[in-house]
Amino acid sequence: MSRYRRAQGSTFFFTVVLEDRSSTLLVDHIDRLRRIYRTVQQRRPFETVAICILPDHLHAVWSLPEHDADFASRWNLxxxxxxxGLEAGPPSMSKLKKREKGIWQRRYWEHAIRDDTDLERHVDYIHFNPVKHGLVARVRxxxxxxxxxxxxxxxxxLDWGGDMRDIAGQFGE
Known part of the structure; x- marks a missing residue:
């Protein structure tokens, strides 16, 4: 079994992604996601500094209690x-062995926030993400x-991030 080194500290940025990147499962079942998220947050406290739920992935910044960097078990829950209870396509043998349904990608991205500037940049990234993905023209x-x-x-x-309809041209990653 792999032993991944996890970042230690108190505030973290995360990207958590569905297995099927064309899926809209997260927004289709947003009430379910909110209920589960709230239940885990009550059982294993953490502060949600910033969050954005998109159809196939989410970004979040969490602050964990002092001396508690166990975000892995929170994401697992x-x-x-x-x-x-959700239906997924037939799982691979690898997923069956690990008792996975194939809804989420196994891993997720985490980054330990270094300082206030790093925090600000990640919160801005989270809030602008729906515009970046072309889901809306304005963050609001x-x-x-x-x-x-x-x-x-x-x-x-309220007008933070502007209106993409006012900007000419195309911009890629």
Whole structure:
């Protein structure tokens, strides 16, 4: 069994992705995801600094309690709870051996936030992600994002990120 070295610290950025990148499962079952997420958060406390749910993946920044960097078990509970009861295509032998349904990619990206500038950049990335993926022209038009909480608190203006319809040209990654 592989032993992956996990980042240690208190605040982390995550990207968690569905196996099928063409899927809309996360937004189709957003109430289920919210319920499971909230249940795990109550059982294993953490603060959601920023989050954005897209059709096939999500980005989040979490702050964990002091002396607790066990985000892996929290994601395991969220992914497992969300998957339980959902239909997926036939799993491979490898997935069967690991008791996986094939809804989520096995791994996820995590990054330990280094400082306030790093945190700000990752929160901005999260909030702008629906525009980046062409789902909306303005950040404020994507409802499944903590951006709206930032606007309500006065941290960001409603027009943050601008309107892509006002920008000519095409930009790739």
């Amino acid at each position: 969220i992914k497992g709870g969300f998957s339980r 038009d994507w409802s499944l994002s903590s951006f709206h909480r930032y606007v309500e608190s006065g941290t960001l203006p």
